[in-house]
Amino acid sequence: MNEKPSLGDLTALAAIAAHRSFRKAADELGLKPSTLSHMMRVLEQNLGVRLLNRTTRSVAPTEAGERLVARLQPVLRDLDAALQEIDDFRGRPSGTLRINAHEASARLLMRSVVPTFLARHPEMALDLVTEGRLIDIVAEGFDAGIRLGEAVPQDMIAVRFGGETRFVAMASPAYLKTRKPPRTPDDLKDHNCIRLRLPSGKLYRWEFEKRGQEMTIDVPGALTLDNIELMIEAAIDGLGIAYVPIHSVRAHLDSGRLVGTLDDWCPTIPGLFIYYPGHRHVPPGLRAFLDVVKEVG
Incomplete structure (x- = not known):
């Protein structure tokens, strides 16, 4: 070893290995890619071993580079934590x-x-x-x-x-004038329900509980949305029953624009x-x- 590596050199190596890119690592460190490339050539010369395999399109650590980076990562994390603790005194x-x-x-x-x-x-x-x-x-x-x-x-x-919060089933007064309000979750089969599509692509199944009896309903409905606010707007417009968190709809319930149903089937959750x-x-x-x-x- 001709010269002991600096902390900056080792931090740069870890960033390049993490991003597999000189450009992205340079952006993170606030340096030019050419500067990083030069730093790595000097580091390799001083250590006497190749740390990075470079092509015109990519960069990746060699076996030696991988081993060095694996040992560096916990050290750099501990150093960041120590510096952050000192920074707290500011x-x-x-x-x-x-x-x-x-x-x-x-x-x-x-x-x-x-x-x-x-x-x-x-x-x-x-x-x-x-x-x-x-x-x-x-x-x-x-x-x-x-x-x-x-x-x-x-x-x-x-x-x-x-x-604590809970999900509530609610609809507009106008909608409930045209349909008999549901008394149990099973009654939802006779209603238009505004369904929710989860980010995974699956449809959310409405969950109810009363006195230890739990029910999960795959509700029917002509309208499916992936946004709670849109579901609330649709319910206000009389398009059906929506099942949403109460903190999202409390103002509309208080104003009478929406009316809760199945209240005794909607349990609190953490x-x-x-x-x-x-x-x-x-x-x-x-x-x-x-x-x-x-x-x-």
């Missing part, structure tokens, strides 16, 4: 917090949590991404995710907010959770956001 959180949520929970956050958080921490920015599919928040670069408790991965730390990986140091921005969630969420 005081006020800063930077960008990225959170993935489905649309209904994002709307709930926007009512009180987000305004309070941004007002209290002016040096923070919030990137709130809404989508229906359940993603790997770590692999896709998010600090946290928000989902119903049953959907939270078991290896995550979860913090409840918004209290509700929403914000979750994040437990094996990582919690960044100051996420910790500050969690504090606001616990306070006003």
Whole structure:
């Protein structure tokens, strides 16, 4: 070994191995691809071994490169965590917090949590991404995710907010004037139900429970949607019965634009959770956001 590698050289190698691309690694590190390529040539010369196989279209670690990167990754993670802990002493959180949520929970956050958080921490920015599919928040670069408790991965730390909730079956008064309101879930077979298509492509089967008796119904209906807000609008327009989270429709129920049905068959469920990986140091921005969630969420 002619010269001991620098931390910058080793970090660059790990980034190139992760992205399999000089350009993407350069974007992450804020360098030019040509600069990274030169750094890797010098690193290989100093170590006396080839670390990367390069072609005109791709780059990949050699066996030696793979072994070195595998040993580097936990060291670099520990270093990042240590530096983050030191950064905590700066005081006020800063930077960008990225959170993935489905649309209904994002709307709930926007009512009180987000305004309070941004007002209290002016040096923070919030990137709130809404989508229906359940993603790997770590692999896709998010600090946290928000989902119903049953959907939270078991290896995550979860913090409840918004209290218990439940799904409710509701329709417009105009629709219920033309049809006899259902008294049991079985009665839904005689109604137009506004069905929900899940991100997986499957149709959601409505779940009911009363005094220990559980029922799961594959409801009939001419209209299928993949968005809760559109389902609510369709129900208001008299197109049928929708089954949605109560926090999404409470204002319409209070105003009388919609009427609940099968109320005694709609049980409470644990509700929403914000979750994040437990094996990582919690960044100051996420910790500050969690504090606001616990306070006003």
